[in-house]
Amino acid sequence: MLEKMTWVSPGEIEARSMEIISGEMPSGDWTDGELAVVKRCIHTSADFDYAKNLYFSPGAVDRALSLLRGGVTIVTDTNMAAAGINKAALTRLHATVRCFMADADVAAEAKERGITRAIVSMERAAALEEPVFFAIGNAPTALVRLYEMITSGEFVPAFIVAAPVGFVNVTEAKELIRSLDIPCIIARGRKGGSNIAAAICNALMYQI
Amino acid sequence: MLEKMTWVSPGEIEARSMEIISGEMPSGDWTDGELAVVKRCIHTSADFDYAKNLYFSPGAVDRALSLLRGGVTIVTDTNMAAAGINKAALTRLHATVRCFMADADVAAEAKERGITRAIVSMERAAALEEPVFFAIGNAPTALVRLYEMITSGEFVPAFIVAAPVGFVNVTEAKELIRSLDIPCIIARGRKGGSNIAAAICNALMYQI
Numbered sequence: 001m002l003e004k005m006t007w008v009s010p011g012e013i014e015a016r017s018m019e020i021i022s023g024e025m026p027s028g029d030w031t032d033g034e035l036a037v038v039k040r041c042i043h044t045s046a047d048f049d050y051a052k053n054l055y056f057s058p059g060a061v062d063r064a065l066s067l068l069r070g071g072v073t074i075v076t077d078t079n080m081a082a083a084g085i086n087k088a089a090l091t092r093l094h095a096t097v098r099c100f101m102a103d104a105d106v107a108a109e110a111k112e113r114g115i116t117r118a119i120v121s122m123e124r125a126a127a128l129e130e131p132v133f134f135a136i137g138n139a140p141t142a143l144v145r146l147y148e149m150i151t152s153g154e155f156v157p158a159f160i161v162a163a164p165v166g167f168v169n170v171t172e173a174k175e176l177i178r179s180l181d182i183p184c185i186i187a188r189g190r191k192g193g194s195n196i197a198a199a200i201c202n203a204l205m206y207q208i
Numbered sequence: 209m210l211e212k213m214t215w216v217s218p219g220e221i222e223a224r225s226m227e228i229i230s231g232e233m234p235s236g237d238w239t240d241g242e243l244a245v246v247k248r249c250i251h252t253s254a255d256f257d258y259a260k261n262l263y264f265s266p267g268a269v270d271r272a273l274s275l276l277r278g279g280v281t282i283v284t285d286t287n288m289a290a291a292g293i294n295k296a297a298l299t300r301l302h303a304t305v306r307c308f309m310a311d312a313d314v315a316a317e318a319k320e321r322g323i324t325r326a327i328v329s330m331e332r333a334a335a336l337e338e339p340v341f342f343a344i345g346n347a348p349t350a351l352v353r354l355y356e357m358i359t360s361g362e363f364v365p366a367f368i369v370a371a372p373v374g375f376v377n378v379t380e381a382k383e384l385i386r387s388l389d390i391p392c393i394i395a396r397g398r399k400g401g402s403n404i405a406a407a408i409c410n411a412l413m414y415q416i
Binding site: 010013016017020021043044045046047049078079080082083084116165166167168169189190191192193194195198 | 218221224225228229251252253254255257286287288290291292324373374375376377397398399400401402403406
């Protein structure tokens with residue numbers, strides 16, 4: 001079995017993988033920047049459904065690149081998504097990633113108010129002074145809280161990557177975000193995850 | 209849209225999600241312990257292919273539970289997988305998770321030898337004194353190095369979760385592990401990922 005494997009460097013493996021993905025994926029009317037995001041989501045999951053379910057608001061990639069070039073603060077709803085965002089790329093762009101989910105005071109406040117930690121985390125992010133680029137890969141309640149704060153006029157996120165995975169309230173929460181006039185990239189339907197949220201951020205950063 | 213969402217607690221959401229998964233997945237001849245792993249992989253990805261591609265070596269779940277009850281050291285090949293493994297469950301079991309990938313000396317050695325950091329990381333793990341439970345979600349070269357060390361008699365891992373995702377050498381590397389007489393759970397084919405490797409570990413720990 002070992003001798004059947006082709007030995008290539010990690011860089012070559014990625015290039016060949018992207019060739020295979022291009023060869024097997026359906027054609028679409030993506031811009032080059034959007035296509036890079038679609039392909040990286042497939043690369044991360046080996047799941048070609050991401051060629052069907054990714055939504056880009058008009059000009060979303062250009063807006064995201066502009067924010068990332070400006071060293072934006074990315075806020076995730078899991079430490080796993082934060083861990084998956086490429087640190088070398090972040091450093092190069094002077095961008096940072098933050099996640100409030102594991103903070104002791106977030107857990108305490110969530111318990112006291114009887115709400116999810118994800119909701120409290122979004123409120124923490126909204127209280128930051130700088131523009132916030134959200135990368136949400138887990139909690140539909142995070143998206144719902146963002147929706148509430150946006151529609152009430154309390155807060156305007158700079159960008160939302162909306163990619164929670166799941167079977168209950170997930171599809172609906174992502175459609176709430178899609179209904180807003182906020183630049184966004186959304187993995188519609190059930191699929192997504194912390195890995196997909198991170199992959200979308202990485203696919204954007206790698207274009208700069 | 210908001211009013212169409214059903215408001216339930218995170219615990220209830222998980223229970224309902226698992227019901228939906230049970231209702232939509234094919235039947236199989238899994239043990240209860242194996243079924244819990246399959247369902248959690250689907251829960252993590254919303255991808256029902258995990259009902260087809262998960263391989264369990266004979267008695268794998270029982271062996272894994274015994275190791276985890278004994279407070280085993282889990283070694284991952286990404287910080288993302290390490291971040292995805294439930295910390296409360298680890299603490300409860302006195303188990304630990306380690307990842308050598310971001311260590312400066314691992315990067316330096318990989319560069320000097322012209323090999324991947326994943327290979328060096330597996331060698332670091334093999335040098336640990338305690339039994340090692342591997343959770344590999346990214347690098348096929350990690351699996352190949354484990355295969356080499358096992359077949360040469362240098363090292364015997366306690367358990368291998370083999371779940372890299374990808375298009376080049378990934379399927380083959382997982383089949384190498386499957387050919388060995390080492391307790392393992394494998395996501396066969398292209399699919400897998402750090403999220404899946406973590407989900408498999410969590411599904412096992414949640415059974416204890």
